[in-house]
Amino acid sequence: MSRAFIKETDETVENLPDRPISSHPNMVTPKGFELIESALSRLRQEHALAQSVNDRAAMARIARDLRYWTSRHSTAEVVHPPNDAAVVRFGCEVTIARNGDRRETYRIVGEDEAEPSRGTLSYVSPLARSLIGRQVGDVVRVGSSEAEILEIKF
Secondary structure, three states, X not given: OOHHHOOOOHHHHHOXXXXXXXXXXXXXXXXXXXXXXXXXXXXXHHHHHHHHOOXXXXXXXXXXXXXXXXXXXXXXXXXXXXXOOOOOOOOOEEEEEEOXXXXXXXXXXXXXXXXXXXXXXXXXXXXXXXXXXXXXXXXXXXXXXXXXXXXXXX
């Protein structure tokens, strides 16, 4: 008989692989730490609801996410932004010009906070690593082009 006609057991659902955890230090901004705590709170509520209706697939998925966020919470290193904006550091906002005229602004944040489409970069991303430690006026290599640092804010 073909496997297509056999009902899958809950066993496959219950054995979801853990989400991979980065080997880099888990640096987060204060806002990032709040986001982790919010995710944990939401997942605990979702897990309780899934238990109440005995949704084994949801419980397995949520349990996996709870393990991930619990680990990220326990290893989080909250980094407060420094008072000066002399050089690019974790937590700062950097405005760069690519190809002389295309301006882009990014905040350098922790890995779980990063959403480049929303203007946040992980501190371990290639662009952030090339910016960290640099000053206004410095030119950095970004892929196959260059970018000049125009402004640094906190």
